[in-house]
Amino acid sequence: MTHNRIRNFSIIAHIDHGKSTISDRLLEKTGLMNNRNKKEQALDSLAIERERGITVKSALVSLNYRAQNGNDYLLNLIDTPGHVDFSYEVSRSLAACEGAILVVDATQGIEAQTIANFYKALEEDLTILPVVNKIDLPAADVPRVSQEITKEFGLDAEDVMAISAKSGIGIDELLEKIVHHIPAPKINEENSPQQNLKALIFDSFFDTFRGVIILVRIFSGKISVGDKVKFFHEQETFVVEELGFLEMEKNQKTTLNFGEVGYVILGIKQLAKVKIGDTLTSSPAPCLQPLQGYQEIKPMVFAGVYPVNTENFNDLKSSLEKLKLNDSSLQFEKENSSALGFGFRCGFLGVLHMEIFQERLSNEFNTSIILTVPSVKYKIYLNHNPQKAIFIDNPDKFPRLNDVFKMEEPFIKANIILPDTYLGNVMKLVQEKRGMQKNLNYLSTNRVELHFEIPLAEIVFDFYDKLKSVTKGYASLDYEIIDYRSADIVKVDILVNKEVVDALSFISHKTKARERSKVVLDKLKDEIPKHMFAIALQAAVGSTIIARETISALRKDVTAKCYGGDISRKRKLLEKQKEGKKKMRSFGKVEIPQQAFISFLKKS
Helix, strand or coil: CCHHHEEEEEEEECCCCCHHHHHHHHHHHCCCCCCCCCCCCCCCCCHHHHHHCCCCCCEEEEEEEECCCCCEEEEEEEECCCCHHHHHHHHHHHHCCCEEEEEEECCCECCHHHHHHHHHHHHCCCEEEEEEECCCCCCCCHHHHHHHHHHHHCCCHHHCEECECCCCECHHHHHHHHHHHCCCCCCCCCCCCCCCCEEEEEEEEEECCCEEEEEEEEEECCEECCCEEEECCCCCEEECCEEEEEECEEEEECEECCCCEEEEECCCCCHHHCCCCCEEEECCCCCCCCCCCCCCCCCCEEEEEEECCHHHHHHHHHHHHHHHHCCCCCEEEEEEECCCEEEEEEEECCHHHHHHHHHHHHHHHCCCEEECCCEECEEEEECCEEEEEEEECCHHHCCCHHHEEEEEEEEEEEEEEEEHHHHHHHHHHHHHCCCEEEEEEECCCCEEEEEEEEEHHHHHHHHHHHHHHHCCCCCEEEEEEEEEEECCEEEEEEEECCEECHHHCEEEEHHHHHHHHHHHHHHHHHHCCCCCCCEEEEEEECCEEEEEEEECCCCCCCCCCCCCCCHHHHHHHHHHHHHHHHHHHHHCCCCCCHHHHHHHHHHC
């Protein structure tokens, strides 16, 4: 296949706008999926993707299509995740394309992640084909959604296609538009078939028998079986064992040429060795400059992960290692808690990534875990070295306030799209969460786009749940990290009977510490059973108590045996009981059952 007959494209959309269904129809129309191998969400490889209807990992499929002009074309479809947590993977997948199909639901219109993905495609200078999907639904409003696309993205209304992926309406026309409007791979001074090998690694996954399978787009030169290659940012040399196209199954080839997209197997057994966004090049004749855009994937949300039963620590360790084989962005290290025993400190790309991690551990490995309250990574400058910052994500490692010179927390730029009916509620919520409104514009007569900046820590806790609550589920949220800003951060310790429980400690902004402490103590009061003495639950910042609750004592009626008689007898018994409880409070130990931690942390 000559390079001018190759079309590399992606499908971008908000969650649940029909991206995977369009992929299924394209597979059927090009003959790659038939009645024998037909299944819904064919490109979604994980069980959780099918259950929740979201795409978590990128996927590649090569389609052979004979156009109406009689020419044969190779269409490489790169399916991308739709959620903000996986935005870097989306950007690398888009970098491997020349075009993108922008899908918008005909009933819902433009959503937050639609806008985010559009601008990512625009940054990569892709040709964008706007598509309105689900036109066969009773609530579909194609003219309104087309007008939104024109107003928000500046695209011509005549270029907007109306289709129904579920029923197949407009799919043939979409294939023809892909062939005639998305350009072939471009030859220029930097990238051409005659230059040294330069291939973009846009995804990878682990195969039990073959090891790591790398997905690449060839930007310069070619790669063949037996070639010696290396990653631009690494020095180790590998030999190409196998390569080819992915057409539902692997289709082996001897060579991948300029402009083609396919898989490469180098015999690597550890997924961590392959960095998404890196450049694969020839070892004897490497390229002089790598492809732009490479960066290390950095977790943004952190939480402690412990087995429900401490005896299952090794099982949890084994499950995490297996999970990491197909999720290179997951990071974990051992940690110990006096309350929960041995566990791991895990780093996630975001809250959705953390939820997916929990569900996959439960569904795929049958592993039950306790997840501590999530935290973000704070930047702290200490007095003895105010020029160098340290990063803290674990309350146990938070320094004393006397040693701190300056503290900073991560801020995000977010945008919410919602019906204007709920605008007042959302603006109030943003202000409560220390957010600052930056801009507001109307997409249509009753749909508003709200731009604001807010600390990431506020998003991590309960912002998304409250947003859905105050807008009755109609709002959509998208965000990106922008910078670190000065903040007054404190570590809050939770004390049970004057003893610190490390598993319940958390880091908070000073203005929010008392409010969150009260919530924690109220929940904890419901979970810890009563003892024979009163139990003090306290929240402290340093030596200052900022909140308190008391679990009342179990009371034995010691005066029950006194039938009438002198009141002094009863008083004597009550005073004796009082002294005994005072002694128990001094020497007694509060037993917090494991189930109390599980229930509390699940509520949190």
